[in-house]
Amino acid sequence: MGLAAPLWWGLHARQQQIVRIDAQLPDVLDLVARAMQAGHAFTSALQMAADDAKPPLSAHLHQVFDEIHFGLDLRQAMNGLAVRIDSDDVRFFVTSVLVQHDTGGNLAEILKNTATLIRERQKLRGVIRVLSGEGRVSAWILSLLPFGLAAVLHLVNPEFMSTLWTVPQGLQMLYASLMLMLAGIFWMWRLIDIRI
Numbered sequence: 289m290g291l292a293a294p295l296w297w298g299l300h301a302r303q304q305q306i307v308r309i310d311a312q313l314p315d316v317l318d319l320v321a322r323a324m325q326a327g328h329a330f331t332s333a334l335q336m337a338a339d340d341a342k343p344p345l346s347a348h349l350h351q352v353f354d355e356i357h358f359g360l361d362l363r364q365a366m367n368g369l370a371v372r373i374d375s376d377d378v379r380f381f382v383t384s385v386l387v388q389h390d391t392g393g394n395l396a397e398i399l400k401n402t403a404t405l406i407r408e409r410q411k412l413r414g415v416i417r418v419l420s421g422e423g424r425v426s427a428w429i430l431s432l433l434p435f436g437l438a439a440v441l442h443l444v445n446p447e448f449m450s451t452l453w454t455v456p457q458g459l460q461m462l463y464a465s466l467m468l469m470l471a472g473i474f475w476m477w478r479l480i481d482i483r484i
Contacts, residue, residue: 306373306374308344309344309345309377309378310377310406311410312342312345313345313378313403313406314410316340316341316349317400318400319337319340319341321400321403323336323337324396324399330395331356334356335350337349348369348372348373351368351372352366352368355368362385363386363389366385370382380406384399385398416482423480424480426476427476427477427480430472430473430476434465434469
């Protein structure tokens with residue numbers, strides 16, 4: 289557990305960063321679209337949005353602007369953004385910019401529509417999170433209950449529980465039940481993890 293805790297903490301912090309970026313993205317896209325409608329080029333509008341945005345999204349946008357400013361192709365810079373931020377919403381943004389870059393069209397209007405789409409997806413995610421709340425609570429209870437019950441039984445009657453790790457058949461039963469528990473926990477969490 290000591291080795292897994294830093295890994296879990298790093299994954300959790302990265303996920304929280306992506307959540308913050310997703311929350312900021314629609315407003316940033318609206319700002320880029322307004323700046324482009326005012327006559328700015330995409331790169332300067334991106335810099336204005338990066339200056340106005342809050343971390344962590346502002347740092348990523350500044351990096352994209354710097355890469356383009358120092359000669360990197362727009363496609364490479366935007367693809368780099370999509371690789372650095374593992375988010376579907378960011379990939380929508382990158383794809384819309386690259387498609388417009390290749391085919392032409394009104395990028396400001398495309399970015400406004402993308403911002404609206406991202407907001408609707410976020411609302412739908414919130415509704416699904418509320419509706420699946422009962423399932424998540426049940427999954428937590430069913431995941432922790434066997435381990436909690438085993439700890440209580442060990443405190444109440446240690447000799448009864450010690451049979452599981454002192455007798456070869458007990459160890460086999462313990463390993464089999466742990467494997468089944470892990471498979472059940474994985475299956476439960478997969479059922480309630482609804483992706484949009």
